[in-house]
Amino acid sequence: MPKFHFIEKAITIQKLPWNKPLDTWTGTVPQVVELPRGESRHVVTFISLDNSLYALKVLPAGGGKQELELLRNAQELRLPTVTPYGLVLLDDGSEVLITRYLERSLPYLTLFKSPSLERYRQHLLDAMAGMLVQLHLAGFYWGDCSLSNTLFRRDAGILQAYLVDAECSEFFPGPLSADLRVKDLELMENNVQADLSFLASESSLPEGFSYYDSGALIRQKYHQLWDVVTKAETIGQGENYRINERMRQLNALGFSARDVQLAPSPMGDQLRLKISVTDRSYHRDRLMDMTGLRVEQMQARKLVNEIEELRARLSQERGQNVPIEAAAFYWLEQVYKPTMLELKPLAEQRQLQQDEANPVLNTDPVELYCQVLEHKWFLSERAQHDVGHQLALEDYIRQFG
Ligand SMILES: Nc1ncnc2c1ncn2[C@@H]1O[C@H](COP(=O)(O)OP(=O)(O)O)[C@@H](O)[C@H]1O
Numbered sequence: 001m002p003k004f005h006f007i008e009k010a011i012t013i014q015k016l017p018w019n020k021p022l023d024t025w026t027g028t029v030p031q032v033v034e035l036p037r038g039e040s041r042h043v044v045t046f047i048s049l050d051n052s053l054y055a056l057k058v059l060p061a062g063g064g065k066q067e068l069e070l071l072r073n074a075q076e077l078r079l080p081t082v083t084p085y086g087l088v089l090l091d092d093g094s095e096v097l098i099t100r101y102l103e104r105s106l107p108y109l110t111l112f113k114s115p116s117l118e119r120y121r122q123h124l125l126d127a128m129a130g131m132l133v134q135l136h137l138a139g140f141y142w143g144d145c146s147l148s149n150t151l152f153r154r155d156a157g158i159l160q161a162y163l164v165d166a167e168c169s170e171f172f173p174g175p176l177s178a179d180l181r182v183k184d185l186e187l188m189e190n191n192v193q194a195d196l197s198f199l200a201s202e203s204s205l206p207e208g209f210s211y212y213d214s215g216a217l218i219r220q221k222y223h224q225l226w227d228v229v230t231k232a233e234t235i236g237q238g239e240n241y242r243i244n245e246r247m248r249q250l251n252a253l254g255f256s257a258r259d260v261q262l263a264p265s266p267m268g269d270q271l272r273l274k275i276s277v278t279d280r281s282y283h284r285d286r287l288m289d290m291t292g293l294r295v296e297q298m299q300a301r302k303l304v305n306e307i308e309e310l311r312a313r314l315s316q317e318r319g320q321n322v323p324i325e326a327a328a329f330y331w332l333e334q335v336y337k338p339t340m341l342e343l344k345p346l347a348e349q350r351q352l353q354q355d356e357a358n359p360v361l362n363t364d365p366v367e368l369y370c371q372v373l374e375h376k377w378f379l380s381e382r383a384q385h386d387v388g389h390q391l392a393l394e395d396y397i398r399q400f401g
């Protein structure tokens with residue numbers, strides 16, 4: 001009898017036909033669903049249970065447990081990885097790692113085969129670099145970073161990258177050593193090159209696409225980002241505002257400060273500023289705490305900005321300081337939810353239009369909401385006064401619906 005270990009409450013996974021090899025499930029097990037995916041060494045099967053999607057990956061003895069633990073630690077540190085769900089120990093000794101299917105994610109194959117690739121290429125490289133910086137800051141050595149092992153999710157017009165395969169990974173205390181970072185980047189460069197050469201050999205890349213430098217560009221971007229995020233600066237007397245400036249700079253890059261250290265500098269009355277950076281989830285967590293909404297990082301930043309704006313307006317109208325939590329509640333009930341309701345038909349209509357030729361068509365409702373915000377900003381700029389949420393929404397639906 002197989003043994004089950006679940007991290008969260010158990011779903012009906014026990015009832016699946018575990019006595020049959022997983023590579024024979026497709027076509028015979030009704031819960032199996034076909035979804036786009038990257039290259040893989042192991043058997044990977046997607047299933048739909050209780051209205052949720054899961055990925056099942058068959059690994060040799062010990063492999064599943066190890067990957068489960070790594071992903072679990074990574075999730076605790078809020079790193080951008082898929083979420084582990086559980087483990088099944090099969091009678092033949094092999095192990096099945098179960099992860100939650102990363103909703104709305106695109107494997108790179110889909111992105112690279114899309115005609116709109118050129119527009120997304122830079123985002124894709126930035127997303128890979130940002131993800132690696134975040135992992136390395138937390139002491140996570142990937143050991144097999146590749147395009148196939150990364151999933152991409154649309155986030156307010158850009159892409160966010162997520163680690164999907166932690167088979168060769170390892171955690172080290174504190175930020176990763178320079179040696180290991182170099183090693184990880186080398187592996188990434190070789191893998192990315194191999195992934196793209198494969199697509200080139202299949203003639204799947206757009207005409208004239210320079211694929212051979214993609215790995216090197218990710219590495220360059222990574223180093224730039226790492227330097228900005230980890231640099232120590234000296235601050236002169238009366239220059240305390242620079243601490244705030246630095247934090248804002250980090251926030252703009254999507255990172256947030258965990259610890260600000262100031263130590264006397266050898267240069268006399270100057271101070272040495274070192275900020276330890278944790279993650280890129282600052283706005284995401286803030287929005288989650290205030291509203292319970294779980295969205296992507298850049299989306300969260302836009303929504304939090306809108307809440308801050310609303311708070312200022314409410315405070316002005318009421319002649320008193322409105323707490324951010326109260327503004328967030330008002331926003332959720334009076335602005336966000338009604339708008340989402342009005343955008344629903346548009347999201348559904350786009351879902352129907354999404355096909356092979358148009359794999360990156362925006363169908364995510366939160367993404368549509370963010371576009372309405374952009375539209376409001378655009379209309380207000382043009383009119384040189386605030387046109388208001390409702391007018392922007394109506395105009396957006398009229399133009400893009
Ligand atoms: N939780 C998940 N959500 C979405 N896609 C997934 C998930 N797990 C695996 N996949 C898809 O399956 C592919 C193979 O998974 P991976 O863990 O890389 O297997 P392997 O170790 O065999 O390379 C990935 O490239 C990805 O497209």
Ligand SMILES: [Mg+2]
Nearest residue numbers: 040148149165
């Ligand atoms: Mg893989």
